[in-house]
Amino acid sequence: MRHYDAIVVGSGITGGFAAKELTERGLETLVLEAGRSIRPEHDYVEHVQPWDLHFRGLRNRFELDENKPIQKHCYACDEWAEKFFVNDRDHPYTHDPDKPFRWIRGRQVGGRSITWGRQTYRWSDLDFEANARDGIAIDWPIRYRDIEPWYDYVEDFIGISGQQEHLDHLPDSRFLPPMEMNCAEHFVRDGLRFLGYGECLPHPDNYVRLDPSVVDRWGVPTLNIHMKWRENEIAIRNDMADSAAEILEAVGARNVSPFIEKTDPGFTIHEMGTARMGHDPKTSVLNGFNQSHDIRNLFITDGACMTSSSCVNPSLTYMALTARACDYAMRQLDLGHI
Numbered sequence: 001m002r003h004y005d006a007i008v009v010g011s012g013i014t015g016g017f018a019a020k021e022l023t024e025r026g027l028e029t030l031v032l033e034a035g036r037s038i039r040p041e042h043d044y045v046e047h048v049q050p051w052d053l054h055f056r057g058l059r060n061r062f063e064l065d066e067n068k069p070i071q072k073h074c075y076a077c078d079e080w081a082e083k084f085f086v087n088d089r090d091h092p093y094t095h096d097p098d099k100p101f102r103w104i105r106g107r108q109v110g111g112r113s114i115t116w117g118r119q120t121y122r123w124s125d126l127d128f129e130a131n132a133r134d135g136i137a138i139d140w141p142i143r144y145r146d147i148e149p150w151y152d153y154v155e156d157f158i159g160i161s162g163q164q165e166h167l168d169h170l171p172d173s174r175f176l177p178p179m180e181m182n183c184a185e186h187f188v189r190d191g192l193r194f195l196g197y198g199e200c201l202p203h204p205d206n207y208v209r210l211d212p213s214v215v216d217r218w219g220v221p222t223l224n225i226h227m228k229w230r231e232n233e234i235a236i237r238n239d240m241a242d243s244a245a246e247i248l249e250a251v252g253a254r255n256v257s258p259f260i261e262k263t264d265p266g267f268t269i270h271e272m273g274t275a276r277m278g279h280d281p282k283t284s285v286l287n288g289f290n291q292s293h294d295i296r297n298l299f300i301t302d303g304a305c306m307t308s309s310s311c312v313n314p315s316l317t318y319m320a321l322t323a324r325a326c327d328y329a330m331r332q333l334d335l336g337h338i
């Protein structure tokens with residue numbers, strides 16, 4: 001029987017980064033991936049013109065209604081990319097009728113790193129201190145200073161185009177040269193200093209559990225998801241719409257009407273929580289290095305570890321936490337602690 005030093009479950013943004021770190025540090029690593037392999041020359045067709053597609057870019061709507069009734073609502077599930085979204089019938093989950101949750105997923109090597117929009121931002125202490133400051137849920141066991149060097153590390157590897165802005169609430173990355181702004185972007189940028197921020201705070205009534213009555217096509221237990229927008233999120237959403245209108249008015253737009261698209265939870269595709277980090281094993285699953293309080297050689301570094309969410313996209317933070325956790329695990333291994 002072959003033995004491995006480490007097993008990584010999933011080859012998406014976090015699993016992929018973990019596999020990179022562990023193999024580069026010399027561990028024989030097994031990656032378990034539930035999805036299919038990608039054939040770049042066959043699968044990557046984003047440069048194909050709509051008139052060369054079978055449905056001229058309009059998608060096979062009968063097929064999507066049948067097999068992807070949830071995924072089809074994602075903006076990126078178009079005729080070019082719908083193959084990178086799961087078949088909802090094969091990957092079921094449940095929720096209460098009055099608590100819809102739209103779970104957008106991909107099953108292939110690379111996970112959703114194949115489809116993500118590549119918006120890449122650092123979190124700040126506005127995020128890591130939010131729970132302690134507002135007295136909500138539990139405090140994060142880390143602060144920005146703990147993760148800052150790992151943001152540097154990941155950014156040096158992946159390469160992020162951007163511009164230094166010196167904002168406390170959005171720390172600058174180690175940027176590659178910025179892409180040129182178009183004239184509308186230059187114009188609007190001057191109004192952006194009025195923008196506030198939003199976050200989705202952990203709420204005890206938001207939770208997931210295994211659903212014993214539904215198993216997926218392969219017998220893997222499925223999730224029963226409980227998640228609902230609450231007063232805080234609705235207030236933030238309204239404030240964002242008002243702030244956006246203020247920005248437009250500040251740069252000279254007239255007759256601006258704030259517009260709110262009321263979407264169900266899940267559509268932002270930033271699922272977080274369920275195995276959160278914390279100081280206390282009674283109220284959290286992981287310690288500040290993403291290590292299970294109970295099982296010392298188990299690390300969870302994807303969105304499950306997040307203690308609360310932020311208004312900015314999370315994947316850079318997942319990668320930084322993953323690299324940091326791998327570094328910690330290697331040191332623990334050297335010390336014989338795991």
Ligand SMILES: Cc1cc2nc3c(=O)[nH]c(=O)nc-3n(C[C@H](O)[C@H](O)[C@H](O)COP(=O)(O)OP(=O)(O)OC[C@H]3O[C@@H](n4cnc5c(N)ncnc54)[C@H](O)[C@@H]3O)c2cc1C
Nearest residue numbers: 010012013014034035107111112116117118119302313315
């Ligand atoms: C259209 C779209 C746009 C997005 N835009 C952005 C963006 O601009 N910025 C940003 O930060 N984030 C964005 N995201 C979110 C980002 O893609 C996710 O945060 C990120 O991919 C999560 O990484 P992950 O490794 O946790 O999960 P995934 O990347 O989803 O990878 C999970 C992997 O695990 C595999 N898997 C699942 N179950 C099993 C099992 N039982 N056994 C083995 N393997 C399993 C899956 O096949 C998959 O390969 C976007 C997502 C989508 C879909």
